[in-house]
Amino acid sequence: MPAFIYIVAAVAFTATLFVRMTDPIVPQIALDLRVDVQSAALLGTAFALPWALLQPLLGPVGDLVGKARVITVCLAILSVAGLAGAFAPTFPLLLTTRIISGMAAGGVFPVAIALISDRVAMQTRQIAISRLILGSVTGMLAGSLFAGILADFVSWRGIFFLVAACNAIAAFAAWYWLDDGPDFTPHFNIAEALANYGKVFSNPLSKFCFGAVFVEGLVIYGIFPYIALLLTRIGETRASIAGVVVASFGIGGILYALMVSRVIGRAGPRGLMIGGGLLAGAALITLAALPPWQVQAVALMSLGLGFFALHASIQTQMTELAPEARGTTVAMHSFFYFLGQALGPIVYLAGFRLIDAPLALLAGGVAIIAVGLITPRLILPARA
Numbered sequence: 001m002p003a004f005i006y007i008v009a010a011v012a013f014t015a016t017l018f019v020r021m022t023d024p025i026v027p028q029i030a031l032d033l034r035v036d037v038q039s040a041a042l043l044g045t046a047f048a049l050p051w052a053l054l055q056p057l058l059g060p061v062g063d064l065v066g067k068a069r070v071i072t073v074c075l076a077i078l079s080v081a082g083l084a085g086a087f088a089p090t091f092p093l094l095l096t097t098r099i100i101s102g103m104a105a106g107g108v109f110p111v112a113i114a115l116i117s118d119r120v121a122m123q124t125r126q127i128a129i130s131r132l133i134l135g136s137v138t139g140m141l142a143g144s145l146f147a148g149i150l151a152d153f154v155s156w157r158g159i160f161f162l163v164a165a166c167n168a169i170a171a172f173a174a175w176y177w178l179d180d181g182p183d184f185t186p187h188f189n190i191a192e193a194l195a196n197y198g199k200v201f202s203n204p205l206s207k208f209c210f211g212a213v214f215v216e217g218l219v220i221y222g223i224f225p226y227i228a229l230l231l232t233r234i235g236e237t238r239a240s241i242a243g244v245v246v247a248s249f250g251i252g253g254i255l256y257a258l259m260v261s262r263v264i265g266r267a268g269p270r271g272l273m274i275g276g277g278l279l280a281g282a283a284l285i286t287l288a289a290l291p292p293w294q295v296q297a298v299a300l301m302s303l304g305l306g307f308f309a310l311h312a313s314i315q316t317q318m319t320e321l322a323p324e325a326r327g328t329t330v331a332m333h334s335f336f337y338f339l340g341q342a343l344g345p346i347v348y349l350a351g352f353r354l355i356d357a358p359l360a361l362l363a364g365g366v367a368i369i370a371v372g373l374i375t376p377r378l379i380l381p382a383r384a
Helices: 003-016 023-033 037-041 043-065 067-086 091-105 109-119 122-151 156-177 190-201 206-221 224-232 239-287 293-318 323-379
Strands: none
Touching (some): 003 067, 003 109, 023 043, 023 122, 037 043, 037 323, 043 067, 043 206, 067 091, 067 156, 109 323, 122 293, 190 323, 206 239, 206 293, 224 293, 224 323, 239 323, 293 323
């Protein structure tokens, strides 16, 4: 693999520290800033929704002015927003910093996928993207795990400060090492940017790819802000345990990244999608039983493995929807994916109140199994 892939994966690691870092410390934030736990849990939505909404802008900008440049600027903004969050005296101000962080993070991982796709052939692209996923998932794992562990010893504010410092270092590394290649010339043309959207949506497969990742984001990531709350229902209140359970999802993602180069040749994209959907669905159904935290940790690891097998296979097919407008394609993919993530906590909260948590989780499991079974039939050629 080219060396630049590992540099891109490293900066993605630091950016994704922000994604799940608040999940295990929601109770501490709620107590310190004097809000209820359900309101504090919406810090996840405050991050994911701006990520989604800004994608239609960031993707075309990356195509026109340079994807490496967009990544560098967004990492710098993430650092400043994280530092501001560390000193936020009220919940509305903290929420604002999470909104800004989500907007900036949307210019790192999705744009990095497009950057790699521009420079790696389709034959090895899923393996190359798996290295990026490894960096990203490890970042999510580290963010949730260390946030939960550190929260038992230091204030949540110290966690925000530490993550901000990591992103400042990453911004410098991206500025120093990353570029779009010798053949890229920065330019900006609004008419060209608008035309790129037409190229993406003129491909009939786009609605299936984007619809599938929307459901993935809603069903799978919507549950994370409530992991700590669900653990309290079985009497487990330690933030460190919530961090371990949430981080187990990332371990599943790492297992996928380590296994994919060997498995894809045997199972193919179709087998990965079907198997991933079944595994992820079984994990959510297991969580519906509200088992001991050790079982929940194993279920989250299975959820991560199944999700990434399904999601990365869809993601790789997505990069070929409109090769000449790849930044825009990835941006719309991320828009629908993170729109699902942003709406997920709201949908699950409504489900918890209407039919209680076990039935809501059961419905989520059935939904992701359906995605795994139906999507390959819609987006893959018959022999894939």
